[in-house]
Amino acid sequence: MTRTNGERTPAYPSSPKQRQRYARMLRAAAHLGAVHGLEGMQMHDVARRSGVAIATLYRYFPSKPHLFAAVLHDQVRRLDAGSPLPPQGAGPVEAVSELLTGASRQLFEQPLLALAMLQSNNVSHVGDGDPARRTDEIVADLILRMAGVSDPCDQDRRVVRILEQAWYGLLTTVLYERSTAEAAQEGIRLACRLLLGPVLCERRS
Amino acid sequence: MTRTNGERTPAYPSSPKQRQRYARMLRAAAHLGAVHGLEGMQMHDVARRSGVAIATLYRYFPSKPHLFAAVLHDQVRRLDAGSPLPPQGAGPVEAVSELLTGASRQLFEQPLLALAMLQSNNVSHVGDGDPARRTDEIVADLILRMAGVSDPCDQDRRVVRILEQAWYGLLTTVLYERSTAEAAQEGIRLACRLLLGPVLCERRS
Numbered sequence: 085m086t087r088t089n090g091e092r093t094p095a096y097p098s099s100p101k102q103r104q105r106y107a108r109m110l111r112a113a114a115h116l117g118a119v120h121g122l123e124g125m126q127m128h129d130v131a132r133r134s135g136v137a138i139a140t141l142y143r144y145f146p147s148k149p150h151l152f153a154a155v156l157h158d159q160v161r162r163l164d165a166g167s168p169l170p171p172q173g174a175g176p177v178e179a180v181s182e183l184l185t186g187a188s189r190q191l192f193e194q195p196l197l198a199l200a201m202l203q204s205n206n207v208s209h210v211g212d213g214d215p216a217r218r219t220d221e222i223v224a225d226l227i228l229r230m231a232g233v234s235d236p237c238d239q240d241r242r243v244v245r246i247l248e249q250a251w252y253g254l255l256t257t258v259l260y261e262r263s264t265a266e267a268a269q270e271g272i273r274l275a276c277r278l279l280l281g282p283v284l285c286e287r288r289s
Numbered sequence: 290m291t292r293t294n295g296e297r298t299p300a301y302p303s304s305p306k307q308r309q310r311y312a313r314m315l316r317a318a319a320h321l322g323a324v325h326g327l328e329g330m331q332m333h334d335v336a337r338r339s340g341v342a343i344a345t346l347y348r349y350f351p352s353k354p355h356l357f358a359a360v361l362h363d364q365v366r367r368l369d370a371g372s373p374l375p376p377q378g379a380g381p382v383e384a385v386s387e388l389l390t391g392a393s394r395q396l397f398e399q400p401l402l403a404l405a406m407l408q409s410n411n412v413s414h415v416g417d418g419d420p421a422r423r424t425d426e427i428v429a430d431l432i433l434r435m436a437g438v439s440d441p442c443d444q445d446r447r448v449v450r451i452l453e454q455a456w457y458g459l460l461t462t463v464l465y466e467r468s469t470a471e472a473a474q475e476g477i478r479l480a481c482r483l484l485l486g487p488v489l490c491e492r493r494s
Contacts, residue, residue: 249458260411
């Protein structure tokens, strides 16, 4: 069954009951997405597993990409809310490296879900709040916080955006089996060093 | 009509007649992809426009992503074969910046085709030669050539891979209308400077 109602504005959960139901749908999608991936997962199975009507599921998530974008958004929000602290004694570049390689390791544990989320990440609207803070903005702010940059200038934000895009790209090469996880993790550390190093130097001088 | 024969190994064009037909299919896909994008373009229309049977089209390109990956591969191969020279007086970082921002400008002129190609770029097998040089390898070699690096070490290749991934990512943000072309082009130039600068410095010292 193909639904092409991607143009309709997705619903927001507002009451506590709606939020619970919304969380159940995200959990079901994360579980089934890890088993079946974007193509293989069926919206009907998500509705069944989360105990909602199929129409309800589509009201919140007009398509599978909307659903997986919301799962990613939820995972990133949790990571952010956990307010991870830089490892003791780590410099700012190392702190960001640890953040990104740690998150990568978790993503690699469920490669089908990770790929489904990254393939869906460009769906712009994630309906968990209005205005929703975009996934890439949450990640950017988290990177800046880990790097100890509390007053980012435009240039800092541009650099972090490049790092974020490089990170997604390196993750994708692993998930499509075009690169090993080890090579990608090494690439992520190198990207942190080359991109963030100058930003942080300028700041100290 | 849904075809799910993505597992079958695509055919290669070998005779001159096959190569002509292959080129016709790529041209038709580039034209129709620019108008309709990945989702909207129909394989039947590509077959009709290039004057081949639908079965022939599917023998070379088992799916639309295979077809658009081949269109991208073809465009990159042409760019490479044109052996662009660094602009006169340009340093190596500037030469690579010009290469990537120039290619970006061309891609932005046909945004639906560009998006279709980037969405398809992870299909691993592009059947225009055996062994086929992968699209990302051609781009990486071209970047190194433009930077004047004739004897790249492993670290150089890692850095270029990061730059390439960041470039694809920044392009994608524009094609999904999450960033302006100007901001992305500025990001590309900054990425070239930050990533390639140290490589080239080490080389000179």
